[in-house]
Amino acid sequence: xxxxxxxxxxxxxxxxxxxxxxxxxxxxxxxxxxxxxxxxxxxxxxxxxxxxxxxxxxxxxxxxxxxxxxxxxxxxxxxxxxxxxxxxxxxxxxxxxxxxxxxxxxxxxxxxxxxxxxxxxxxxxxxxxxxxxxxxxxxxxxxxxxxxxxxxxxxxxxxxxxxxxxxxxxxxxxxxxxxxxxxxxxxxxxxxxxxxxxxxxxxxxxxxxxxxxxxxxxxxxxxxxxxxxxxxxxxxxxxxxxxxxxxxxxxxxxxxxxxxxxxxxxxxxxxxxxxxxxxxxxxxxxxxxxxxxxxxxxxxxxxxxxxx
Amino acid sequence: xxxxxxxxxxxxxxxxxxxxxxxxxxxxxxxxxxxxxxxxxxxxxxxxxxxxxxxxxxxxxxxxxxxxxxxxxxxxxxxxxxxxxxxxxxxxxxxxxxxxxxxxxxxxxxxxxxxxxxxxxxxxxxxxxxxxxxxxxxxxxxxxxxxxxxxxxxxxxxxxxxxxxxxxxxxxxxxxxxxxxxxxxxxxxxxxxxxxxxxxxxxxxxxxxxxxxxxxxxxxxxxxxxxxxxxxxxxxxxxxxxxxxxxxxxxxxxxxxxxxxxxxxxxxxxxxxxxxxxxxx
Amino acid sequence: xxxxxxxxxxxxxxxxxxxxxxxxxxxxxxxxxxxxxxxxxxxxxxxxxxxxxxxxxxxxxxxxxxxxxxxxxxxxxxxxxxxxxxxxxxxxxxxxxxxxxxxxxxxxxxxxxxxxxxxxxxxxxxxxxxxxxxxxxxxxxxxxxxxxxxxxxxxxxxxxxxxxxxxxxxxxxxxxxxxxxxxxxxxxxxxxxxxxxxxxxxxxxxxxxxxxxxxxxxxxxxxxxxxxxxxxxxxxxxxxxxxxxxxxxxxxxxxxxxxxxxxxxxxxxxxxxxxxxxxxxxxxxxxxxxxxxxxxxxxxxxxxxxxxxxxxxxxxxxxxxxxxxxxxx
Numbered sequence: 001x002x003x004x005x006x007x008x009x010x011x012x013x014x015x016x017x018x019x020x021x022x023x024x025x026x027x028x029x030x031x032x033x034x035x036x037x038x039x040x041x042x043x044x045x046x047x048x049x050x051x052x053x054x055x056x057x058x059x060x061x062x063x064x065x066x067x068x069x070x071x072x073x074x075x076x077x078x079x080x081x082x083x084x085x086x087x088x089x090x091x092x093x094x095x096x097x098x099x100x101x102x103x104x105x106x107x108x109x110x111x112x113x114x115x116x117x118x119x120x121x122x123x124x125x126x127x128x129x130x131x132x133x134x135x136x137x138x139x140x141x142x143x144x145x146x147x148x149x150x151x152x153x154x155x156x157x158x159x160x161x162x163x164x165x166x167x168x169x170x171x172x173x174x175x176x177x178x179x180x181x182x183x184x185x186x187x188x189x190x191x192x193x194x195x196x197x198x199x200x201x202x203x204x205x206x207x208x209x210x211x212x213x214x215x216x217x218x219x220x221x222x223x224x225x226x227x228x229x230x231x232x233x234x235x236x237x238x239x240x241x242x243x244x245x246x247x248x249x250x251x252x253x254x255x256x257x258x259x260x261x262x263x264x265x266x267x268x269x270x271x272x273x274x275x276x277x278x279x280x281x282x283x284x285x286x287x288x289x290x291x292x293x294x295x296x297x298x299x300x301x302x303x304x305x306x307x308x
Numbered sequence: 309x310x311x312x313x314x315x316x317x318x319x320x321x322x323x324x325x326x327x328x329x330x331x332x333x334x335x336x337x338x339x340x341x342x343x344x345x346x347x348x349x350x351x352x353x354x355x356x357x358x359x360x361x362x363x364x365x366x367x368x369x370x371x372x373x374x375x376x377x378x379x380x381x382x383x384x385x386x387x388x389x390x391x392x393x394x395x396x397x398x399x400x401x402x403x404x405x406x407x408x409x410x411x412x413x414x415x416x417x418x419x420x421x422x423x424x425x426x427x428x429x430x431x432x433x434x435x436x437x438x439x440x441x442x443x444x445x446x447x448x449x450x451x452x453x454x455x456x457x458x459x460x461x462x463x464x465x466x467x468x469x470x471x472x473x474x475x476x477x478x479x480x481x482x483x484x485x486x487x488x489x490x491x492x493x494x495x496x497x498x499x500x501x502x503x504x505x506x507x508x509x510x511x512x513x514x515x516x517x518x519x520x521x522x523x524x525x526x527x528x529x530x531x532x533x534x535x536x537x538x539x540x541x542x543x544x545x546x547x548x549x550x551x552x553x554x555x556x557x558x559x560x561x562x563x564x565x566x567x568x569x570x571x572x573x574x575x576x577x578x579x580x581x582x583x584x585x586x587x588x589x
Numbered sequence: 590x591x592x593x594x595x596x597x598x599x600x601x602x603x604x605x606x607x608x609x610x611x612x613x614x615x616x617x618x619x620x621x622x623x624x625x626x627x628x629x630x631x632x633x634x635x636x637x638x639x640x641x642x643x644x645x646x647x648x649x650x651x652x653x654x655x656x657x658x659x660x661x662x663x664x665x666x667x668x669x670x671x672x673x674x675x676x677x678x679x680x681x682x683x684x685x686x687x688x689x690x691x692x693x694x695x696x697x698x699x700x701x702x703x704x705x706x707x708x709x710x711x712x713x714x715x716x717x718x719x720x721x722x723x724x725x726x727x728x729x730x731x732x733x734x735x736x737x738x739x740x741x742x743x744x745x746x747x748x749x750x751x752x753x754x755x756x757x758x759x760x761x762x763x764x765x766x767x768x769x770x771x772x773x774x775x776x777x778x779x780x781x782x783x784x785x786x787x788x789x790x791x792x793x794x795x796x797x798x799x800x801x802x803x804x805x806x807x808x809x810x811x812x813x814x815x816x817x818x819x820x821x822x823x824x825x826x827x828x829x830x831x832x833x834x835x836x837x838x839x840x841x842x843x844x845x846x847x848x849x850x851x852x853x854x855x856x857x858x859x860x861x862x863x864x865x866x867x868x869x870x871x872x873x874x875x876x877x878x879x880x881x882x883x884x885x886x887x888x889x890x891x892x893x894x895x896x897x898x899x900x901x902x903x904x905x906x907x908x909x910x911x912x913x914x915x916x917x918x
Contacts, residue, residue, distance in 0.1 A: 015429060023438075140573040141566045142521045144528045144541075148548045148558050156552055204690035207647055211685075212705055212756070213678030216670070222704070223693045245436045249528060253548055264529050267440045279437050302695050302740045 008294070012287045019283050020070070023276055024063055070280075086277040089262055094281070097251065097258035100174055101243045104181035108239065112186045113229070116193025117220065120201060120228075131190060138187030144249040147180035151253075164255045177250045184246065185239040189232055196228035203227075226300045233296050237289045244282055325578020328571040335568055339388040343381060362556050371556045373546060383561050386538040387568070393454060393539065394520035400458025401515055405465025406508065412466070413473025424470070431463050436522065440531055453532055457522050465511050472504045506583045513579055517572035524565060540565040592662055593620035594764050594796045595644070595681075600656035600666075602636070602643045610653075611869045613639040615820035621764065626790065626797040628811035628828070630804060630843070632865050636820040637800050641766050645683055646673050661763055679709040682757035686769040688749035692741035698752055699737030705759045720759065727792070728755040728785060747778035751785065758789060766798040771806055783810060805847050808832065816840045819866050819876035822895055826908035836898045836910040836917075838881045875913070887913050 115135075119128040154161045154176060161175050200206060201224065209223045247260035255261075259278055266274035362371040362379070370379035412423040442456045526532035527541025540561050547558025602614040614636040621627050631637045642648050644658045646665070658666040660681055665673060685691040693701060702724065703717035712720065718737065725733035728751040741749060750770060757765050767786065771779035787810055790797055799807050807814065807828075814831040816824040816839065824837040835841040842861050863880035866872075874889040875881070881888065895911040 136573055136577070137570060140517065140570040142525060142569070144525060144548075145544060145562045145566050148544065148551060149562060151548075152551055152555055152558065156555070202649075204685065204687060205693040208685060208691045208753075209693065210647055211645055211677055211683045212708075213674040213676065214704065214708055215674060218704070218708070222696065222700075226695050245525070248436075249525065252529065263437070263440070268530055275440075282437055300695065303742050 005291070005295075008291050012291070015287065016280070016283060020067070020276075020280060021063075023279055024066060086273050089274065090259060090277060090281060093257055093259035093262050096256055097247050097260055100178050100181060100250070100256070100258070101240075101247055103174075103178050104243050104246075105185065105239060107178070107182045108185040108189050109232075111182075112189030113193050113225075113232070115186075116190040116195075117197050117225075117228075119190065119194040120197035121220075123198065128194075132194065135187035135190045138183040139191075141183075142249075143180040143184065143246040144253065146183055147176060147250055147253050150176045150179060164253065173254070173256070177254045177256060180250050181243055181246045184242055185235075188235060188239070192231040192235055193228060196231045197224060200224045200228045230297070230300055233293055233300055236293050236296070237286060240289045241286055244285070322578045322581065324574050325582075328574035328578065331567060331571040332575065335387060335564070335571075336391065339384050339391060342384045361554070362560070370560050371554070373557050374550060374554070379557065379560055382538050382543060383540075383564060386540040386543045386561055387564055389537060389539040390520050390524060390541070390565070390568075393457070393523045394516050397454045397457040397461065397519045397523065398512065398516045400454060401461035401519065402465060402508075402512055404458065405462035406469050408462065409466035409469025409471075410473050410504075413470040414477060416474065416477070420470070420474075427463055427466060436460070436525070439522070439526065440529070453523065453526065457519055457526075460522065461515055461519050465508070465515065468507045468511050469504060472507060476503055510576060510580045510583055513572065514576035517569045517576070520565075520572070521569060540568075591623055593659075594623045594625075594661060595619075595621040595798070596657075596659040597640070597644060598657040598659075600640060600643060600658065601654070602639050602648065603653050605651045605653065609869060613820055613868055614643065615872075616656075617817075617820075617822055619815060619822065619825070621796050621798060623763070624790075624794050624796055626799060626810055626812045627815060628799045628801065628807035628813070629815045629817060630801055630807060631817035632802055634819075634865050634868060635817040636868075637817045638768055640817075641683070641768065641798065641800065645677060645681065645766070647683075675709070678705055678757075679760035680763045681766075682760075682762045682764070683766040683768065684750070684753045684757050684770050687773045688746060688753050689741065689773070691753060692749060694741055696740075697737065698739055698741065698744070701741075702737070702752070702756055702759065705756060709760050721755075724755040724759055725752070728752070728758075728789070730755070746774050747781060750774060750778075750782055754782070754785060754789065758793060758795075761793055762795050764796045764798065766800070768800045769802070770799075772801070772803070779806065786810060804843055816843070819872075820868065821876070821911065822909075823877065823911045824909065825895070826898075826910075830908055834916075836908065836915040837877075837912050838883050838914075838916065839877050841916055875911075883914050885914070 115131050119131045122128050151164070161172055164173075206219065206224055209219045214223075244260075247258060248264050249260075250256070251258045251260035252264050259281065262274060263278040265271070266278065360372050362369060370383060372379055373382065408423065408427075412420045439456045439460055523532055523539065524541030524544070527539045528545045530542075530545070532539065532541060543561035544558060544565065547555075547561060550557045597617060597619050600614055600617045601612070603610050603612040605611075617636070617640055619627070629637045629640070639648070639652075643652070643654045644660075644666070646668075648654065654666065656666065657664065660676060663672075663676070665676060665681075692698075699718055699721055702721035703712075703714060706712045706717035706720055707714060710717075722733045722737060725736060730736055730748055730751050736744065736748070736752075741752075744752065754765075754767075754770070770786070771782050774782065783806060786797065786799075789795075790810075797810070799810060801807050811828040814824070814826060814828050815822050816831075816837060818839050824831065824835070824840045826836070831840060832844070835844055839861075846860065861880060866876050866879075872892065874891055875884070875893055878884040878888040891913070893911045893913045895909045898908045898910040898915050898917075
């Protein structure tokens with residue numbers, strides 16, 4: 001088990017390496033630089049800035065320096081937020097993003113699986129159609145439409161929750177963003193669970209469980225749930241990706257100081273190192289998720305052998 | 309061929325999908341012909357009616373935005389842009405996806421294995437970030453927008469087409485056609501395409517909302533369509549800022565986008581059920 | 590006279606597929622006495638499996654069931670789920686055809702066995718685990734402690750079926766229904782499973798319903814034989830009677846299909862010509878008539894009812910046959 005884990009981790013490093021390299025060179029190859037946005041600076045100052053940020057070195061030297069710094073966990077300085085290094089920004093913003101992202105993921109599972117199971121057990125009933133319709137709505141409508149709508153209803157018309165802003169340790173500001181992030185994966189998970197459950201309900205081993213006189217809840221919980229959740233397990237990594245994407249917009253609208261907002265700002269400001277750093281963080285997260293999903297698969301279905 | 313007939317029947321008996329198709333048709337018609345009904349241009353600034361709410365009586369049916377621009381015209385233009393980008397980028401996705409998938413499926417062997425590995429790796433990554441990245445790096449060019457979005461959306465289509473091609477290759481009638489001397493082009497046109505078209509149509513219908521959502525997302529963030537052009541994404545972004553004072557600036561384009569995406573998804577689902585297409589394992 | 594362990598009266602089962610209604614069982618009545626072994630024989634499509642699935646309440650939603658089923662004096666057809674679940678798995682148990690798909694793949698054998706006792710006998714998990722191990726010994730599974738911790742896919746087909754049988758005997762049932770218990774197994778293993786069933790019957794004394802399409806499998810075990818064709822019972826007699834003197838032409842043909850171990854091998858394996866009727870086809874006269882060498886006009890016009898056949902009978906068991914021209918001894 002440990003061997004498998006380590007092998008897979010080792011395999012992920014080349015992928016990450018490729019990502020870093022490609023993004024690095026793409027950035028440097030682009031026309032224009034991070035200082036072009038500002039008013040045209042006198043050439044002397046420009047040259048000084050270039051030297052200060054190491055931009056006058058040959059590209060391979062820059063690359064090598066970047067990699068070495070990366071190995072030490074140093075993502076370099078942010079070109080726009082002059083007083084901060086990217087590492088500091090990541091450390092500041094990551095907990096916020098993690099908090100809303102993880103909550104959204106957990107909520108999507110905690111709500112989606114029971115809804116999907118219920119729909120499967122009451123197939124073709126009004127409740128089933130209602131649940132699946134809501135699921136489609138959640139899937140189709142992007143979070144940057146949902147969040148403002150939610151803000152409008154709950155923030156402005158009903159005055160229950162704040163529309164934007166953030167205070168440390170204050171849950172109120174997180175409710176709407178988390179809700180907006182949760183809806184799309186919630187919809188998908190509900191649909192997948194329903195489909196998976198319907199398959200399992202027709203299987204022979206569930207018939208045996210019924211013949212054994214087991215009560216319904218034990219049949220579902222002990223016998224049906226794990227195989228029914230295999231499609232959901234496959235969806236977990238894309239789910240995290242979707243939540244990551246959603247967090248970009250949700251944090252921006254709601255003014256939450258997470259790495260999502262930094263990413264967007266960095267993109268708008270052409271802040272190379274910042275964007276580079278964010279891409280690396282997000283990719284690493286996804287790869288780790290993929291690893292975790294494989295382990296989850298093996299637990300859900302003992303017939304799966306983990307091949308390094 | 310008989311499965312086609314059954315499919316049409318199944319689709320017709322699906323009220324959600326039919327409704328969705330109707331709604332899409334209405335929206336498309338509106339974007340094309342809507343401006344005729346209202347003389348306001350989407351760029352004209354009406355200083356006497358800044359940020360006014362929608363009313364039937366006035367000249368501005370959907371109201372105006374912060375700059376006095378008529379929201380009816382703006383929303384319709386936004387919808388037109390979103391649809392155009394969606395269709396164009398989807399077309400790019402489709403071409404790349406079908407080409408890639410057909411190639412992989414047809415050649416098979418190690419090439420196919422390698423091509424699939426590439427797809428798997430790409431699928432795992434948050435490509436939206438790369439699109440954002442490309443936009444940052446290559447400038448806010450609208451053609452870049454099409455291409456980069458299209459470059460991101462072809463993965464699923466490639467997988468589907470590959471699966472179909474592979475199973476087709478093994479079917480006897482292809483071998484029979486080859487043996488009977490039919491040219492490769494003829495084989496492709498008469499045999500491969502009719503069989504592949506089902507799933508392709510379904511996933512094309514599902515790719516379009518995905519791409520429209522991507523474009524809106526980028527535009528919302530300010531990385532896509534630029535002012536003074538409007539896409540639904542930019543309109544929603546502007547509306548979000550005016551939520552408290554003038555909610556209709558958000559509600560109208562937001563509602564339109566939501567309805568459009570929902571309808572496209574329902575139609576795609578309906579087609580999928582009717583043609584009984586399954587996701588490749 | 591003790592009431593029968595299982596009594597089925599005029600059971601009808603039909604499936605709805607869209608607009609069409611397909612009858613699978615067309616009015617079957619039977620009784621299984623305590624401790625008796627009844628074999629139900631027929632081709633696939635005869636309705637023999639659906640009959641007992643209906644009795645156990647295991648049919649899917651699109652099935653319509655009509656009639657009466659009494660188990661140990663209680664009406665169980667249409668009974669509330671709570672009452673049904675108390676009986677199923679403890680007093681009334683069933684073993685299915687394919688042990689690979691019939692066991693839950695992600696649960697250890699030990700759990701699947703112990704949960705029966707935890708659920709029905711109120712044992713703790715450790716007590717139930719010990720009892721499960723003892724049961725595995727009884728059904729002759731070697732190295733039972735190790736097996737308890739394994740998953741179904743780690744066991745051979747024969748072992749899995751032993752586990753299924755053990756699972757159904759944990760609560761000392763009054764009736765075990767075995768649906769084609771050997772069909773999915775190798776021939777060499779088949780005999781072992783039949784032996785096991787016989788041994789368990791002697792130990793526990795439960796009644797046994799053995800469903801099969803293979804007469805050779807039921808020969809050594811059955812007290813009575815019911816032959817089903819196209820959703821109805823066409824012959825019912827003691828096993829001795831049937832093997833010695835089959836009354837119904839279908840039964841006779843089935844018997845001829847079984848190659849004997851003695852005597853010269855036949856030049857050609859005898860087969861039954863034709864196919865059984867499809868369940869959705871309307872009934873006209875005797876369902877077997879198209880394939881019957883003895884069929885006459887009356888057979889095609891009028892459906893024969895199940896009634897007593899003349900001739901020698903074993904004591905205590907009536908011989909019934911549904912044929913206008915039964916084979917007489």
